[in-house]
Amino acid sequence: MVLLGDREYFKGIGKIPYEGKESDNPLAYKYYDPERTVNGMPMKAHFKFAVAYWHSFCGTGADPFGPGTLMHPWDVSEDPLTAARQKADAAFEFITKLGFDYFCFHDFDLVAEAPTLLESENRLEKIVHYLKEKMEASGVRLLWGTANCFSHPRYMNGASTNPDFRVLARAGAQIKGAMDATIALGGENYVFWGGREGYMSLLNTQVGKELDHMGRFLGMARDYARSQGFKGTFFIEPKPMEPMKHQYDYDAATVIGFLHQYGLQDDFKLNLEVNHATLAGHSMQHEMEIAAARGMLGSIDANRGDYQNGWDTDQFPNNLNEVTLMMLTLLEAGGLQGGGINFDAKLRRNSTDPEDLFLAHIGGADTFARALLIADRILRDSTYRQVRRQRYESFESGKGAAFEQGKLTLQDLHTIALEQGEIPLQSGKQEMLENLINRYI
Ligand code: XLS
Ligand code: NI
Ligand code: NI
Numbered sequence: 001m002v003l004l005g006d007r008e009y010f011k012g013i014g015k016i017p018y019e020g021k022e023s024d025n026p027l028a029y030k031y032y033d034p035e036r037t038v039n040g041m042p043m044k045a046h047f048k049f050a051v052a053y054w055h056s057f058c059g060t061g062a063d064p065f066g067p068g069t070l071m072h073p074w075d076v077s078e079d080p081l082t083a084a085r086q087k088a089d090a091a092f093e094f095i096t097k098l099g100f101d102y103f104c105f106h107d108f109d110l111v112a113e114a115p116t117l118l119e120s121e122n123r124l125e126k127i128v129h130y131l132k133e134k135m136e137a138s139g140v141r142l143l144w145g146t147a148n149c150f151s152h153p154r155y156m157n158g159a160s161t162n163p164d165f166r167v168l169a170r171a172g173a174q175i176k177g178a179m180d181a182t183i184a185l186g187g188e189n190y191v192f193w194g195g196r197e198g199y200m201s202l203l204n205t206q207v208g209k210e211l212d213h214m215g216r217f218l219g220m221a222r223d224y225a226r227s228q229g230f231k232g233t234f235f236i237e238p239k240p241m242e243p244m245k246h247q248y249d250y251d252a253a254t255v256i257g258f259l260h261q262y263g264l265q266d267d268f269k270l271n272l273e274v275n276h277a278t279l280a281g282h283s284m285q286h287e288m289e290i291a292a293a294r295g296m297l298g299s300i301d302a303n304r305g306d307y308q309n310g311w312d313t314d315q316f317p318n319n320l321n322e323v324t325l326m327m328l329t330l331l332e333a334g335g336l337q338g339g340g341i342n343f344d345a346k347l348r349r350n351s352t353d354p355e356d357l358f359l360a361h362i363g364g365a366d367t368f369a370r371a372l373l374i375a376d377r378i379l380r381d382s383t384y385r386q387v388r389r390q391r392y393e394s395f396e397s398g399k400g401a402a403f404e405q406g407k408l409t410l411q412d413l414h415t416i417a418l419e420q421g422e423i424p425l426q427s428g429k430q431e432m433l434e435n436l437i438n439r440y441i
Contacts, residue, residue, distance in 0.1 A: 033369070049365055107177060124177055157196070241279060252272060252290040269297070273301035274326075284325075303315060304345075384437075
């Protein structure tokens with residue numbers, strides 16, 4: 001097989017088949033049947049599942065208390081480009097065997113950053129060329145690219161919100177390169193996650209100035225990509241904190257307001273991440289509902305947090321209840337606007353077998369597939385939609401409809417209230433709906 005390069009990294013594991021829910025083969029899908037039609041579309045088109053290059057092929061399991069435990073056989077060469085090519089071989093072997101259609105990357109996931117900007121650009125160009133061949137041979141596509149403007153020490157005070165203009169300019173140069181790479185690889189979207197766009201202390205921060213800088217910077221980035229023929233969507237990925245004490249892209253509602261303030265609302269949508277939603281004190285369904293209500297439900301970074309831990313644990317999704325609620329919102333919204341489901345999730349530090357990476361993705365894909373099937377049945381067979389619609393029935397005709405159309409004044413409301421007298425209480429039917437969801441699960 002051409003795809004595998006010279007060397008097979010995941011020996012003994014073949015293409016992951018769909019075997020159905022009765023199968024006890026850990027290396028088979030039980031629910032994710034890519035071609036199965038759900039609500040008029042194959043499952044794979046609903047999801048556009050993507051593998052995150054950084055967690056799966058760069059992350060070593062290192063934490064503040066100890067070094068890496070995941071010894072990647074593709075990460076041994078001293079020569080950065082050889083190492084990058086071997087990593088790409090491993091990544092494409094993995095994605096192909098998993099049967100996913102997409103991947104996502106940061107610029108310097110692909111190849112190590114060099115000591116100078118020029119050399120880094122050079123390296124990136126070379127590895128992009130190599131990736132292009134692998135993508136053509138395998139049919140795997142790029143869901144989105146992004147730039148890592150948060151790891152290098154120069155970004156310790158932020159990138160586009162850095163108080164030092166020289167750093168802002170450097171971030172601009174880097175994002176130009178990441179966009180060039182994304183465009184060269186036919187990337188369908190481009191992501192901005194403001195890793196250090198925020199503050200550690202208000203004592204040394206001018207918030208208004210930083211937000212203005214970020215707004216202007218994003219407009220410049222959009223204009224550049226459009227001038228290079230990029231037709232895809234730009235996504236902002238909200239996160240309330242970590243690494244900063246406070247990040248400006250706090251949550252969906254905050255980002256939507258920001259996009260409108262800086263005239264970015266027509267080109268940008270949201271890439272929502274489950275564990276970021278919970279860090280912001282929201283459910284993921286809440287974040288999706290807020291985005292969908294404004295036509296900005298772009299893409300999803302799939303993972304989950306831990307109920308007892310207050311940080312971004314980035315575990316693989318396995319909570320059927322949580323994902324079912326997400327799929328209800330997704331189907332009701334008519335799907336994702338250009339994006340897909342990117343597994344922005346990492347193995348635990350002690351998951352050290354090569355097969356663990358497969359098991360994690362299989363579990364995640366099956367959770368989404370099962371949840372999609374459940375949500376589809378709830379919407380088609382149950383009273384869920386009807387109950388939700390009926391609560392707002394009073395706006396469908398008469399004075400309620402006139403209000404929605406902007407035809408009433410506050411004086412009119414006064415007249416109506418005088419005429420209508422006492423109003424009967426209407427139950428919200430919350431427990432009934434909760435029971436209904438559980439019955440379908
Ligand atoms: C980190 C973010 C990051 C983005 C891409 O918390 O989730 O992985 O998805 O920069
Ligand atoms: Ni993410
Ligand atoms: Ni994250």
